[in-house]
Amino acid sequence: MAHDHFIELLDLDAEVLHDYHHDLITWVGREAADHPRVVDLGAGSGTGSLALARELPGARVTAVDVSPEMLAHVRSGAESAGLTDRIGTVEADLDQPWPDFGPVDVIWAAASMHHMADPARALASAHAALSPGGLLVIAELDSFPRFLTGTADEAVEQLVHEEAAKRRHEAGLHMHENWGDRITQAGFTAVTERRFDIDLQPPLPPAANRYAEVSLFRSRHMLEDRLSPSDLAAVEKVVAELPARTDLSIRTERTVWLARR
Ligand SMILES: C[S@@+](CC[C@H](N)C(=O)[O-])C[C@H]1O[C@@H](n2cnc3c(N)ncnc32)[C@H](O)[C@@H]1O
Structure with a gap:
């Protein structure tokens, strides 16, 4: 799968779900210290x-990711926004012992x-x-966006979601964890959970x-080896028609946890 489509997908998520992202960042802004030193874990394309x-x-902000392509995109975004003096990048595999980030006031982990x-x-x-009193922010997806609810193509989309969920599970991704419990077990306090039900019509x-x-x-490409030829053809037909459709909606659910060290 071309990496640039993943970058584009992450950028589109921030653009299209702007209200959700704005609500979230405003909430975090109220909770964060002034002039915070922030680490963005699994920064991706850098929207966070x-x-x-x-x-x-x-x-x-220090944007951390295992992918040099992602970090290059973060740097070019920072340059375009005139923010190179306030956004740096660190390439690191967070499954390994973490680099020393120096003092950290906010750790932000969105979909990572x-x-x-x-x-x-x-x-x-x-x-x-995190420094004592520092803020942890974890944003996770309860469900990936659905665009075809209530249309004749809803079942095709549903099939894609079911198979993609199985694939993620087999790949060992930790979707649907109880992050609130996990955060508490890790020693954080003042854990707050907020759910965002996104429904754009x-x-x-x-x-x-x-x-x-x-x-x-x-x-469709991720599921090439899982779907039957007729199901793949049905998905391709839907994909081809998407640019001109006027009946798309967006439904997705996100949960965010804030906690203190
Ligand atoms: C779904 S993206 C989320 C990106 C971004 N936080 C956002 O909300 O748009 C997950 C990111 O985590 C990164 N990632 C996955 N495993 C990682 C690891 N072990 N160490 C560092 N980054 C990792 C991926 O490269 C990817 O950019």
């Missing part, structure tokens, strides 16, 4: 790093904790890395069509 640097006054091979170890590392902007197209296109 950019938002944190923009929204948290004086924040200095489920990638950690050993979540308990990752949370212990986060606890050790048509008409949606063109970026939403592109988001649907990239999502389903990637799933």
